[in-house]
Amino acid sequence: MNNTTQPKRSDEPVWWALFSAGGVCFAVVVPGAILALALLPAFGGISADNLSYPRISALLHDALWGLAGLAFIGSVICLPLFHAAHRIHHGLHDLKLGGGLLSKVLCYGSAAALSLLAIYLVS
Amino acid sequence: MSKTINIARYNPQTDSRPQLQAFQVESDNSTSVLDALLQVQQQDPSLGFRWSCRMAICGSCGVMVNGIPKLGCKTFLRDYPDELTVSALAHFNVEKDLIVDMQPFLTHLAAVKPYLINDDQSSQPHRQTPAQLAKYQQFANCINCGLCYSACPQFGLNPEFLGPAAITLAQRYNLDSRDAGKTARMPELNSKNGVWGCTFVGFCSEVCPKKVDPAAAVNQGKVASAGDFIISMFKP
Amino acid sequence: MNLKKPGSSKPEPGSYQPVMPRNWWLQHRYFQIYMLREATVLPLLFFIGCLLYGLYCLSLGETQWQHWLAFMAQPWVVLLNLLAFSASLFHAKTFFELFPRVMPLAPPGLMIAGQWLATLLVATGLVLLLGGWL
Ligand code: FES
Numbered sequence: 449m450n451n452t453t454q455p456k457r458s459d460e461p462v463w464w465a466l467f468s469a470g471g472v473c474f475a476v477v478v479p480g481a482i483l484a485l486a487l488l489p490a491f492g493g494i495s496a497d498n499l500s501y502p503r504i505s506a507l508l509h510d511a512l513w514g515l516a517g518l519a520f521i522g523s524v525i526c527l528p529l530f531h532a533a534h535r536i537h538h539g540l541h542d543l544k545l546g547g548g549l550l551s552k553v554l555c556y557g558s559a560a561a562l563s564l565l566a567i568y569l570v571s
Numbered sequence: 572m573s574k575t576i577n578i579a580r581y582n583p584q585t586d587s588r589p590q591l592q593a594f595q596v597e598s599d600n601s602t603s604v605l606d607a608l609l610q611v612q613q614q615d616p617s618l619g620f621r622w623s624c625r626m627a628i629c630g631s632c633g634v635m636v637n638g639i640p641k642l643g644c645k646t647f648l649r650d651y652p653d654e655l656t657v658s659a660l661a662h663f664n665v666e667k668d669l670i671v672d673m674q675p676f677l678t679h680l681a682a683v684k685p686y687l688i689n690d691d692q693s694s695q696p697h698r699q700t701p702a703q704l705a706k707y708q709q710f711a712n713c714i715n716c717g718l719c720y721s722a723c724p725q726f727g728l729n730p731e732f733l734g735p736a737a738i739t740l741a742q743r744y745n746l747d748s749r750d751a752g753k754t755a756r757m758p759e760l761n762s763k764n765g766v767w768g769c770t771f772v773g774f775c776s777e778v779c780p781k782k783v784d785p786a787a788a789v790n791q792g793k794v795a796s797a798g799d800f801i802i803s804m805f806k807p
Numbered sequence: 808m809n810l811k812k813p814g815s816s817k818p819e820p821g822s823y824q825p826v827m828p829r830n831w832w833l834q835h836r837y838f839q840i841y842m843l844r845e846a847t848v849l850p851l852l853f854f855i856g857c858l859l860y861g862l863y864c865l866s867l868g869e870t871q872w873q874h875w876l877a878f879m880a881q882p883w884v885v886l887l888n889l890l891a892f893s894a895s896l897f898h899a900k901t902f903f904e905l906f907p908r909v910m911p912l913a914p915p916g917l918m919i920a921g922q923w924l925a926t927l928l929v930a931t932g933l934v935l936l937l938g939g940w941l
Binding site: 454455456457458460461462464465538541542544 | 724728759761762763765767793796797800801803
Binding site for chain 2: 821822825834837841908910911
């Protein structure tokens with residue numbers, strides 16, 4: 449083999465790490481979050497009193513000095529966003545619709561922007 | 572019992588694409604797809620296909636059976652109550668009938684330096700414990716049949732992707748306690764056409780006739796490549 | 808060795824070069840399930856959108872927060888979140904089964920059971936906390 453030129457190192461480890469972390473959150477934390485915030489309140493399992501403005505505000509901003517809120521945002525919004533971005537980026541390649549630099553910038557860029565927005569909204 | 576077998580015929584001199592042709596073959600409980608092809612060749616000697624060992628070890632008889640990559644000698648007509656369609660392995664260029672050009676596959680295999688690399692010149696045998704053997708043994712069972720490449724949509728979409736068998740072979744040697752060639756193999760694996768071309772579809776492991784689980788090897792390769800990435804950040 | 812570029816635009820003379828159609832994933836059940844797994848992120852994005860909207864409403868004050876609670880109770884929102892919930896469970900199933908193959912740390916069955924236990928514990932914790940039982 450005259451393979452003297454080495455192929456360029458991919459930056460995928462970064463995105464794959466975020467994808468994996470987000471995948472764990474999507475599998476472990478998100479089901480409970482959907483249950484507690486969307487399904488049970490809608491079907492009457494959780495009363496509106498418990499989701500009142502002061503209570504949720506306090507939980508999000510004050511519990512564990514605000515760390516609980518940040519952990520929740522990180523594991524239910526930010527990391528799953530990067531998980532979704534990764535799958536959409538590669539899914540576009542699967543569908544022969546992209547998968548190049550443009551879809552990469554758009555996918556991970558929006559994940560980053562929305563993550564920052566979420567953190568800004570709780571801080 | 573007589574059975575209909577449709578074969579994707581392709582003659583490079585006259586055809587622009589493969590066309591199905593139906594043949595009748597005699598089949599009993601032990602008739603393999605390879606046996607059926609040999610019968611068809613008696614009827615039409617121009618049929619081209621590869622085979623050698625007839626016992627699932629040489630890896631040369633790979634074909635698509637009803638769209639799924641299979642070893643012809645390990646696949647039996649009894650498992651196909653209706654008609655069956657045999658065509659050339661997917662994602663490779665067809666040279667004639669069921670014969671494909673395996674060169675891209677062989678090139679990818681060679682690219683990962685699939686042999687023990689060790690400067691140690693001592694005449695002593697390189698001993699290995701059963702535990703050290705167990706680390707890579709499963710990945711050493713590959714017979715290079717290429718079925719996993721025909722099962723892999725990422726290879727179909729991007730022929731530059733190293734692919735399941737080559738990455739598995741790289742893992743096989745990287746995990747071998749007698750080998751010292753990991754640094755020489757990692758650059759290929761670290762590239763976008765290395766382990767990162769995989770999205771864990773997993774069909775490669777489904778079709779593997781030797782239960783090698785190439786998808787596991789490739790994704791363990793991602794962990795190794797990510798580790799290599801972190802180490803590289805701390806090196807000038 | 809001559810590195811021939813497979814799949815380059817010029818076909819080899821005298822060989823048939825198959826092209827993968829865009830709908831390749833529809834042609835086999837295994838690939839359909841793969842695409843379904845990849846598509847679980849679409850309902851996930853809807854749920855994340857709901858949460859972002861909720862955070863925004865929360866930052867505006869009590870009236871807007873009440874508005875968000877009403878929004879979340881609308882049938883179409885509940886339906887899509889039901890879809891997101893099923894998607895998260897399907898994703899969990901596939902993810903938990905793949906994990907022991909990527910990192911074989913313990914017997915696969917044990918690892919899979921452990922991960923489902925984690926999901927169950929987190930869900931119980933979140934429900935108890937938000938339901939006011941904790
Ligand atoms: S003929 Fe050797 S593997 Fe089938």
